[in-house]
Amino acid sequence: MAENLALPGVRRREWPKWLKLPVLIGFGIIGFWVLVCLSVDFWPIDNPIDMVARRLQPPSFDHWFGTDALGRDVLSRTLHGARFSLMMSCAVIIFAVLIGSTIGAIAGYVGGFVDGALMRLVDVTLSFPPILLAMAVTAALGPGLENAAVAMIIVWWPIYARLMRGQVLSVKSREHVEAAVAAGASHSRTLLKHILPLSWSPILINATMDFGQVVLLTASLSFIGLGASPPTPEWGSMISEGAIHFYQWWICAGPGIAILSVVLGFNFLGDGLRDLLDPRSK
Amino acid sequence: MTAPLLEVRDLGIAIGALDVVRGVDLSLGRGKTLGLVGESGCGKSITMLAIMGLLSEHVRVTGSIRLSGDELVGKPQSALAELRGKRMAMIFQDPMTSLNPVMTVGEQLGEAIAIHQPRMKRQARQARALDLLRLVAIPFPDRRLLQYPHELSGGMRQRVMIAIAMANDPELLIADEPTTALDVTVQAQIMELLQRLQAERHMGMLLISHDLGVVGDIADEVAIMYAGRICERGSVDAVFDSPHHPYTHGLLASLPQIDRTVGKLASIPGALPSLASRPQGCRFHPRCFHAQETCRREEPQLRPVASGAVAACHFAEIAVPSRKAEEVA
Numbered sequence: 001m002a003e004n005l006a007l008p009g010v011r012r013r014e015w016p017k018w019l020k021l022p023v024l025i026g027f028g029i030i031g032f033w034v035l036v037c038l039s040v041d042f043w044p045i046d047n048p049i050d051m052v053a054r055r056l057q058p059p060s061f062d063h064w065f066g067t068d069a070l071g072r073d074v075l076s077r078t079l080h081g082a083r084f085s086l087m088m089s090c091a092v093i094i095f096a097v098l099i100g101s102t103i104g105a106i107a108g109y110v111g112g113f114v115d116g117a118l119m120r121l122v123d124v125t126l127s128f129p130p131i132l133l134a135m136a137v138t139a140a141l142g143p144g145l146e147n148a149a150v151a152m153i154i155v156w157w158p159i160y161a162r163l164m165r166g167q168v169l170s171v172k173s174r175e176h177v178e179a180a181v182a183a184g185a186s187h188s189r190t191l192l193k194h195i196l197p198l199s200w201s202p203i204l205i206n207a208t209m210d211f212g213q214v215v216l217l218t219a220s221l222s223f224i225g226l227g228a229s230p231p232t233p234e235w236g237s238m239i240s241e242g243a244i245h246f247y248q249w250w251i252c253a254g255p256g257i258a259i260l261s262v263v264l265g266f267n268f269l270g271d272g273l274r275d276l277l278d279p280r281s282k
Numbered sequence: 283m284t285a286p287l288l289e290v291r292d293l294g295i296a297i298g299a300l301d302v303v304r305g306v307d308l309s310l311g312r313g314k315t316l317g318l319v320g321e322s323g324c325g326k327s328i329t330m331l332a333i334m335g336l337l338s339e340h341v342r343v344t345g346s347i348r349l350s351g352d353e354l355v356g357k358p359q360s361a362l363a364e365l366r367g368k369r370m371a372m373i374f375q376d377p378m379t380s381l382n383p384v385m386t387v388g389e390q391l392g393e394a395i396a397i398h399q400p401r402m403k404r405q406a407r408q409a410r411a412l413d414l415l416r417l418v419a420i421p422f423p424d425r426r427l428l429q430y431p432h433e434l435s436g437g438m439r440q441r442v443m444i445a446i447a448m449a450n451d452p453e454l455l456i457a458d459e460p461t462t463a464l465d466v467t468v469q470a471q472i473m474e475l476l477q478r479l480q481a482e483r484h485m486g487m488l489l490i491s492h493d494l495g496v497v498g499d500i501a502d503e504v505a506i507m508y509a510g511r512i513c514e515r516g517s518v519d520a521v522f523d524s525p526h527h528p529y530t531h532g533l534l535a536s537l538p539q540i541d542r543t544v545g546k547l548a549s550i551p552g553a554l555p556s557l558a559s560r561p562q563g564c565r566f567h568p569r570c571f572h573a574q575e576t577c578r579r580e581e582p583q584l585r586p587v588a589s590g591a592v593a594a595c596h597f598a599e600i601a602v603p604s605r606k607a608e609e610v611a
């Protein structure tokens with residue numbers, strides 16, 4: 001008799017509501033770049049560091065995006081550059097989320113003096129314009145992609161700390177948390193099993209959106225010479241090199257389009273994730 | 283004589299300068315049920331939180347709370363966490379919100395067991411969880427283990443809450459208005475279940491409620507709270523049959539009765555005074571039909587009255603007409 005009941009968990013398959021056209025485009029763009037990162041070594045394109053043709057050639061059949069001031073293939077450099085940008089974003093976002101949400105969760109859960117102290121630290125960090133703070137830190141540590149990553153983690157963690165603190169505060173006051181404490185759960189168990197699983201979705205949405213922002217900031221730092229050092233095919237430094245050659249627009253166009261597409265792709269994905277995870281945003 | 287299961291002596295709870303609860307004495311024996319009755323805001327829930335040790339450190343708790351002779355006031359949180367869920371368990375008012383929405387019923391039951399029996403094997407825990415669901419008479423218990431709270435009805439969720447509370451065979455079960463959020467038909471089932479479990483396990487149960495009918499049905503003793511103090515306490519029969527405190531009398535008189543047609547339901551005039559503006563003298567005097575000059579000046583203490591209960595009223599013997607006499611009239 002019970003077998004006739006419609007069992008929960010068995011639902012009819014239908015097109016997910018959050019999977020709209022922009023989200024699909026976002027998936028497409030990011031999927032393309034991830035594929036490029038993984039397989040660009042095997043593509044039939046020129047070596048990004050070698051001088052393969054005459055300098056400052058406009059786009060042609062041999063060199064689709066033209067060549068730069070040293071005669072290197074812009075298309076090849078753009079595609080290879082994806083690796084630096086995306087790996088950088090991954091590293092920065094992962095560390096910023098880990099550090100930020102740990103600190104935010106502790107601040108929100110413990111409260112009182114600890115909360116006040118940690119949140120003032122967050123306020124101080126957030127009061128600097130991000131690019132300025134990143135510049136200052138990279139300048140202090142010395143230029144280089146690793147140092148730029150450290151600088152960006154320092155810039156980014158407070159955002160997640162604040163977000164996570166707010167989430168923990170709101171979930172903490174729910175009754176099931178009190179019920180868990182009444183059942184004898186320890187602090188760590190209460191936080192890890194009854195608060196955090198309900199707190200992470202805005203973090204995930206924000207992280208997806210911030211991926212694009214980190215790509216942008218990486219490029220900015222490289223543009224002013226604080227990120228990747230010259231022969232590295234990094235988008236920001238490529239644009240920086242191309243900017244001198246104002247009439248050879250194609251040198252900047254390749255990496256510029258790449259940055260645009262990555263930022264756009266992650267924003268689309270983030271929007272889709274929000275529709276999926278946050279029932280209030282309609 | 284061994285110490286009673288729960289003994290509360292002169293319990294005081296204060297938040298800053300505000301006295302929330304003062305001079306509360308309660309006593310509960312093994313296998314007995316104590317009903318704690320009062321209107322919203324009278325301090326019954328905070329009293330229960332104090333017993334569980336769930337109040338924040340900003341709240342000052344004074345007096346003594348003993349669980350089988352073991353003093354709980356002033357015990358460190360880590361020691362209290364050991365007791366919570368193991369020797370004393372609690373059922374919350376609203377089963378809709380007191381289960382974790384992202385854990386299955388089985389995981390939550392398993393967790394309640396694991397907290398106090400960390401070395402129990404996973405399979406043994408699942409078997410125990412299944413037993414617990416059978417104990418609270420949930421249909422298709424094996425299927426429920428894999429379901430999430432939102433897939434269950436309110437009554438079933440409250441059964442799950444009870445199963446979680448029973449996970450470690452507590453000596454004391456505190457039920458904070460366990461049926462307020464449920465349908466009337468389900469209410470009766472849940473109360474029946476609680477009564478059965480209590481009898482089987484010989485638990486002490488502290489039942490907090492503003493439903494006099496429920497308390498009258500299943501409690502052995504009852505304590506009536508008003509504005510942070512106990513105004514009358516005694517066996518259910520004594521208190522309900524011949525209330526000596528005007529407030530108790532008012533509460534009982536305001537119960538609608540199915541066999542009597544009345545034009546207007548009786549009520550107690552006025553409202554519960556706020557925490558900051560509790561009156562001098564007897565806290566009930568502004569709403570009392572029998573208030574005298576003494577009531578405005580002096581706070582009455584609990585003292586034995588003819589019914590065998592204790593009541594805190596200067597005029598306990600004369601203020602309240604016997605209910606029996608009233609019915610005859």
